[in-house]
Amino acid sequence: MPTRALVIGGLVLGCIYGVFMGLYGATRPDTSSFLQLLATTLKVPLLFLLTLCVTFPSLYVFSALAGSRLKFEQTLRLLLAAVAINLALLASLGPVVGFFTLSTQSYPFMIVLNVIMLGFSGLWGLIFLRRALVHVFAPKEPDAPVTLDIAVDGSDIAPVEGPVKGQEGSSDDGSADVTVPLVGAPAIPILPGASPYARSLRRDRPEEPGLLVFRGWLVVYGVVGAQMGWVLRPFIGSPDLPFTWFREREGNFLQGLFDAIASLFS
Amino acid sequence: MSLIATTNDLLRTRHPERLVESLPTRQLILLLIVAGFAYGAIMGSYTLRPLQALFSGTKVPILLTASSIVCLPSFFVINTLLGLRDDFPVVFRALISTQLTMAIVLVSLAPFTAFAYLSVEDYNFAKVFNGIMFLVASLAGHVQLGRVYEPLIQRDPRHRIGRRAWLTLYIVVTIQLAWMLRPFVGAPGMPTAFFRDGVWDNAYVVVINEVWNLFTR
Numbered sequence: 001m002p003t004r005a006l007v008i009g010g011l012v013l014g015c016i017y018g019v020f021m022g023l024y025g026a027t028r029p030d031t032s033s034f035l036q037l038l039a040t041t042l043k044v045p046l047l048f049l050l051t052l053c054v055t056f057p058s059l060y061v062f063s064a065l066a067g068s069r070l071k072f073e074q075t076l077r078l079l080l081a082a083v084a085i086n087l088a089l090l091a092s093l094g095p096v097v098g099f100f101t102l103s104t105q106s107y108p109f110m111i112v113l114n115v116i117m118l119g120f121s122g123l124w125g126l127i128f129l130r131r132a133l134v135h136v137f138a139p140k141e142p143d144a145p146v147t148l149d150i151a152v153d154g155s156d157i158a159p160v161e162g163p164v165k166g167q168e169g170s171s172d173d174g175s176a177d178v179t180v181p182l183v184g185a186p187a188i189p190i191l192p193g194a195s196p197y198a199r200s201l202r203r204d205r206p207e208e209p210g211l212l213v214f215r216g217w218l219v220v221y222g223v224v225g226a227q228m229g230w231v232l233r234p235f236i237g238s239p240d241l242p243f244t245w246f247r248e249r250e251g252n253f254l255q256g257l258f259d260a261i262a263s264l265f266s
Numbered sequence: 267m268s269l270i271a272t273t274n275d276l277l278r279t280r281h282p283e284r285l286v287e288s289l290p291t292r293q294l295i296l297l298l299i300v301a302g303f304a305y306g307a308i309m310g311s312y313t314l315r316p317l318q319a320l321f322s323g324t325k326v327p328i329l330l331t332a333s334s335i336v337c338l339p340s341f342f343v344i345n346t347l348l349g350l351r352d353d354f355p356v357v358f359r360a361l362i363s364t365q366l367t368m369a370i371v372l373v374s375l376a377p378f379t380a381f382a383y384l385s386v387e388d389y390n391f392a393k394v395f396n397g398i399m400f401l402v403a404s405l406a407g408h409v410q411l412g413r414v415y416e417p418l419i420q421r422d423p424r425h426r427i428g429r430r431a432w433l434t435l436y437i438v439v440t441i442q443l444a445w446m447l448r449p450f451v452g453a454p455g456m457p458t459a460f461f462r463d464g465v466w467d468n469a470y471v472v473v474i475n476e477v478w479n480l481f482t483r
Contacts, residue, residue: 057375057377058375058377061277061370062371064277064278065277067278067280227381228381230385231384249385249386252386
């Protein structure tokens with residue numbers, strides 16, 4: 001799928017959920033506002049777009065530093081795909097939100113419901129991303145020698161490679177031949193399961209740092225996304241306040257969520 | 267476009283010192299200035315004063331280069347005394363790649379800084395947040411430096427002393443330099459300025475005085 005299709009598809013899906021989310025503002029008894037419906041329709045895709053804009057540059061820089069095999073375009077497309085899945089699920093939850101909007105007057109309930117919907121679909125997007133990443137960073141086909149980039153003297157001596165047949169099925173994951181060519185040193189063949197070094201090599205997998213960067217990024221993405229939602233509020237539109245495109249800078253996402261939950265119980 | 271390609275190569279290479287050698291000096295300087303300025307401009311836009319953003323943008327490349335220049339002569343002599351002068355060109359290029367990596371990482375973190383300014387209206391938070399961003403960038407630069415130093419240390423353990431000497435010198439000098447170059451964020455109540463009053467104050471004396479006041483008050 002081309003990158004542009006991913007972006008446009010994502011934006012459309014975001015708008016669909018935005019319509020259902022903004023429905024509350026449009027159907028409030030006293031202060032109904034179609035502007036709120038319009039604002040929310042535009043803000044939901046914007047929320048995802050801006051979150052990606054904020055978090056993507058550093059993700060790319062750190063994954064490249066950590067030795068990720070993914071190129072710029074590939075990294076971007078992977079994330080766009082994850083966001084598109086997130087938005088597809090979110091859009092499909094739209095009718096549920098619409099149903100509750102028409103059957104509920106409680107504003108705090110709508111806040112909590114929307115946070116749950118966004119959180120739930122976001123989690124799915126991240127699960128997809130994680131699965132894709134494990135696939136991307138998984139060791140390649142078992143016959144490929146694992147190259148440890150240890151330059152002993154910093155000179156340009158070509159790596160010496162000497163694949164050695166391993167005993168098939170002797171290791172847990174069925175990988176067969178592992179050769180560690182040391183630059184500037186004779187190749188050290190390692191039979192899987194034969195030496196403790198081979199085991200430790202497989203356990204800390206040399207290509208893991210890239211995966212680690214992505215894992216850390218998932219947390220950052222979640223935090224920025226939640227706070228971005230707070231910065232872009234109002235999405236639903238409080239029944240006591242007139243329509244505004246944006247609210248004052250104050251508080252943060254967690255504070256707002258706890259307030260909504262607290263007022264549900266009071 | 268070639269700047270972006272250079273950035274990409276710098277991030278992906280496992281031999282930054284060789285890459286630095288192969289690139290034209292002008293390209294390296296340009297990259298450092300552009301990247302440093304970009305982060306500085308965002309950093310200085312806390313109060314939305316364009317002049318402060320311009321000042322901060324100018325100061326970040328200075329911060330990234332000046333302390334290295336101050337430390338280089340003593341670092342060169344230390345390397346010579348350790349008997350490592352033959353490796354100095356490699357180490358020197360590694361240091362250049364470290365500063366470039368810092369600048370690149372800083373730019374990639376700039377959206378976070380802008381977003382933090384947008385989310386939280388608190389000057390102290392802004393200061394601490396920028397401190398964390400610089401810390402992250404420094405750590406990334408340190409990792410890049412380690413990539414060059416690791417094989418060197420394996421061959422000659424005296425390089426370990428060389429690296430520690432560099433880090434100590436660099437940190438001590440950079441803290442004072444950063445203090446001199448204040449303000450970076452620009453306090454809301456203070457006028458826009460390239461330097462604060464008391465530019466020649468000493469960061470360490472200020473800290474010692476603060477601690478002293480804490481206990482004697």
